[in-house]
Amino acid sequence: MSDTPIDLDALRQRIDSLDNDILRLISERAQAAQQVAQVKTAEDPKAVFYRPEREAQVLRRIMELNPGPLDSEEMARLFREIMSACLALEQPVKVAYLGPEGTFTQQAALKHFGDSAVSLPMAAIDEVFREVEAGAANYGVVPVENSTEGVINHTLDSFVDSSIRICGEVVLRIHHHLLVSSTTRQDKVSRIYSHPQSFAQCRKWLDAHYPGAERVPVASNAEAAKLIKTEWHSAAIAGDMAAKLYDLEKIAEKIEDRPDNSTRFLVIGNQDVPLSGDDKTSIVVAMRNQPGALHDLLEPFHRHQIDLTRLETRPSRSGVWNYVFFIDFKGHRDEPRVAAVLEEVQQRAAELKVLGSYPVGVL
Numbered sequence: 001m002s003d004t005p006i007d008l009d010a011l012r013q014r015i016d017s018l019d020n021d022i023l024r025l026i027s028e029r030a031q032a033a034q035q036v037a038q039v040k041t042a043e044d045p046k047a048v049f050y051r052p053e054r055e056a057q058v059l060r061r062i063m064e065l066n067p068g069p070l071d072s073e074e075m076a077r078l079f080r081e082i083m084s085a086c087l088a089l090e091q092p093v094k095v096a097y098l099g100p101e102g103t104f105t106q107q108a109a110l111k112h113f114g115d116s117a118v119s120l121p122m123a124a125i126d127e128v129f130r131e132v133e134a135g136a137a138n139y140g141v142v143p144v145e146n147s148t149e150g151v152i153n154h155t156l157d158s159f160v161d162s163s164i165r166i167c168g169e170v171v172l173r174i175h176h177h178l179l180v181s182s183t184t185r186q187d188k189v190s191r192i193y194s195h196p197q198s199f200a201q202c203r204k205w206l207d208a209h210y211p212g213a214e215r216v217p218v219a220s221n222a223e224a225a226k227l228i229k230t231e232w233h234s235a236a237i238a239g240d241m242a243a244k245l246y247d248l249e250k251i252a253e254k255i256e257d258r259p260d261n262s263t264r265f266l267v268i269g270n271q272d273v274p275l276s277g278d279d280k281t282s283i284v285v286a287m288r289n290q291p292g293a294l295h296d297l298l299e300p301f302h303r304h305q306i307d308l309t310r311l312e313t314r315p316s317r318s319g320v321w322n323y324v325f326f327i328d329f330k331g332h333r334d335e336p337r338v339a340a341v342l343e344e345v346q347q348r349a350a351e352l353k354v355l356g357s358y359p360v361g362v363l
C-alpha cells in the first residue's frame with residue numbers, strides 16, 4: 001500500500017503523455033480529412049464531403065482491429081465522434097429528423113452522424129422528406145420499423161412519390177422510462193402521457209403497475225415529457241434524451257415489455273451511395289394484379305440466393321385492390337448478382353423503383 005502514491009503519480013504521467021499523443025494524432029487526422037475535402041472540391045466545387053460508405057468502412061475496420069479493453073461498439077462511438085468533428089470542420093452536416101427535440105429519432109440521427117451534426121426538428125415525416133428534397137437539409141432521419149410494433153406505414157408511403165434515396169440505416173435499442181417532474185406527487189399518478197407506439201411497447205408493464213391510470217396518447221414522447229412539467233398528477237413514458245432535455249426523474253427504468261425492443265431508422269438523402277462491402281438495397285415494386293404475382297416477384301431472389309431482410313405490402317394509391325411491395329435485401333445494386341435480379345424483376349413488374357443501396361448499419 002505504501003508505494004501506491006508513487007505508482008499513481010507514474011500512471012498519471014503516463015496518461016498525460018498518452019493524451020499528448022492522442023491529441024497530436026487526432027489533429028493530424030483532422031488535417032488529413034481537411035486535405036481530402038480540398039481534393040474533393042478541386043475535382044468538383046459542389047462535391048459532397050460526407051461519404052456514408054467510407055464512414056461505415058472506417059467504423060468496421062476500427063471494430064475489427066480493436067484490441068480492448070474497451071468494447072468494439074464503445075470504440076466505434078469514439079471514432080464516430082472524431083469523424084463527425086473532422087467533417088464539421090469543412091461542412092457541418094444538416095440533418096432533418098422527425099421531432100420535436102428529445103425524440104428517439106433525434107437520438108438515432110446523432111448516433112449516425114455524431115454530435116457535430118446540426119439536427120433540425122420537423123413536425124411530420126413528410127416535412128423531413130420535403131426539407132431534404134428542397135436541399136434545406138443534407139439528410140433526413142425517419143423511423144421505419146419497430147421490433148414490437150411493426151412497420152411505420154407513413155414512412156413507406158412517403159417514398160412512393162418522392163425522388164429521395166435511402167443513404168443509410170440506424171438501429172436503436174429503445175428503452176422507455178416512467179418519468180416524473182420535481183412537482184409530481186409520485187403516489188398520486190392518475191394520468192400517463194406517451195406516444196401510442198410507446199404505450200404499445202410497455203402495455204404489460206403498465207397493466208401490472210398502473211392499471212387505473214388514464215393513458216393519454218400524444219404526438220411524441222418528447223411532447224409527453226414536456227406536458228407533465230405543469231401537471232402534478234401526471235407521468236410520461238419517454239427515453240433518456242427527453243428525460244435529460246426536460247430535467248425529469250426516472251421512477252421506473254427500462255419498462256418496455258421486450259428487452260430487445262428496437263427501432264430501425266432510415267437515413268434519406270439525394271445521393272447514390274457506392275459499395276461499402278456490406279450493404280443492403282431497398283426497392284418498391286408494383287406487380288400486375290394476377291395470380292402468382294408475388295411468386296414471380298420473389299423467385300429471382302431465391303434463384304440468385306439473395307437474402308431478403310424485409311417484405312411489406314401496402315395498398316397502391318393508384319388503383320383499387322392493387323398492391324405495392326417494399327423489399328429490403330442484402331447486397332448492393334452495383335454487385336453483378338444484384339444487378340441481374342433487378343433486371344429480372346424490372347421485366348416482371350409493372351413498376352420498379354430502387355430506393356437505394358446503402359451500408360448495413362454499423363453502430
Ligand SMILES: C=C(O[C@@H]1C=C(C(=O)O)C=C[C@H]1O)C(=O)O
Pocket residue numbers: 032033036037049050051052054055058082083084086087
Ligand atoms: C475524409 C473523408 O471525408 C469524410 C470524413 C471521413 C473521416 O473523417 O474519416 C470519412 C468520410 C467522409 O464523410 C473521406 O472521404 O475519406
